[in-house]
Amino acid sequence: MNEVIRQLMERKSVRVYTDQEISPDEKRAILHAAMAAPTAGNQQLYTILDITDEALKQKLSVSCDNQPFIAQGKMVLIFCADFQKWYDVFTEGGCEPRRPGVGDLLLAVSDANIATQNAVTAAQSLGIGSCYIGDIMENCETHRELLHLPPYVFPAAMLVFGYPTQQQIQRPKPVRCRLEDIVQENHYVRRDGKQLRKMFEKECAHQSFDEWCEKFCRRKYNSDFSREMSRSVEKYLQDFLHR
Numbered sequence: 001m002n003e004v005i006r007q008l009m010e011r012k013s014v015r016v017y018t019d020q021e022i023s024p025d026e027k028r029a030i031l032h033a034a035m036a037a038p039t040a041g042n043q044q045l046y047t048i049l050d051i052t053d054e055a056l057k058q059k060l061s062v063s064c065d066n067q068p069f070i071a072q073g074k075m076v077l078i079f080c081a082d083f084q085k086w087y088d089v090f091t092e093g094g095c096e097p098r099r100p101g102v103g104d105l106l107l108a109v110s111d112a113n114i115a116t117q118n119a120v121t122a123a124q125s126l127g128i129g130s131c132y133i134g135d136i137m138e139n140c141e142t143h144r145e146l147l148h149l150p151p152y153v154f155p156a157a158m159l160v161f162g163y164p165t166q167q168q169i170q171r172p173k174p175v176r177c178r179l180e181d182i183v184q185e186n187h188y189v190r191r192d193g194k195q196l197r198k199m200f201e202k203e204c205a206h207q208s209f210d211e212w213c214e215k216f217c218r219r220k221y222n223s224d225f226s227r228e229m230s231r232s233v234e235k236y237l238q239d240f241l242h243r
Contacts, residue, residue, distance in 0.1 A: 007124045012173040014129025015069045017162025022074045026126055033122030037115040043086065045108035046115055049078040049147060056146065063142050064135035064158065065225050073160035078136060079116045081108035084152035100152050105240045112156040123161055129168060133158035138225060140232035151239040175202045
């Protein structure tokens with residue numbers, strides 16, 4: 001196994017950090033790696049917000065589902081799907097552009113998330129841990145105000161970085177599904193109940209499938225934060241819908 005694949009296999013979310021700072025050179029390397037990511041038509045349909053204001057980090061740690069470790073991160077980046085800049089470019093060039101639509105938003109989200117993963121991989125290669133924060137998609141009104149987001153900008157992902165503590169390094173990575181659970185050949189095949197139970201038997205060493213499923217659904221899918229995320233994303237989406 002080569003070094004890049006080994007690091008991808010070992011990488012896990014890190015939420016507890018040492019006091020070691022991330023150097024300016026390391027930050028630049030991570031940001032340049034993010035910008036080197038694949039992008040649709042070389043448009044780089046994203047803007048990266050480097051959150052250096054400690055008061056703002058503290059506010060984000062509250063607005064993003066009350067997670068104090070966000071404020072303790074040594075570097076916090078928000079990857080925004082950004083079609084505002086291209087709409088402005090086309091307007092500046094006298095192109096009379098159409099208003100951005102849902103397809104433009106999804107393409108920009110893809111661009112932003114690909115860049116985000118490049119940043120994660122680059123940080124891992126430097127021994128720097130990271131954690132994705134999907135909660136940045138929640139609380140649309142609050143985050144639009146805090147981050148001064150215009151209509152065609154959507155905060156697709158937030159990353160918190162820091163050097164992991166020894167406990168975090170030694171903590172086992174959660175077990176993923178088997179290859180055959182994720183990869184299908186040529187066509188999508190909807191799985192039956194038996195296959196679904198087999199897929200997630202890794203979660204059921206100390207409880208039944210039904211017990212695990214009920215707890216997980218309540219904690220994640222049916223949770224207040226998940227409902228809020230859907231509400232906020234729909235709010236952002238309104239700017240891209242022309243009814």
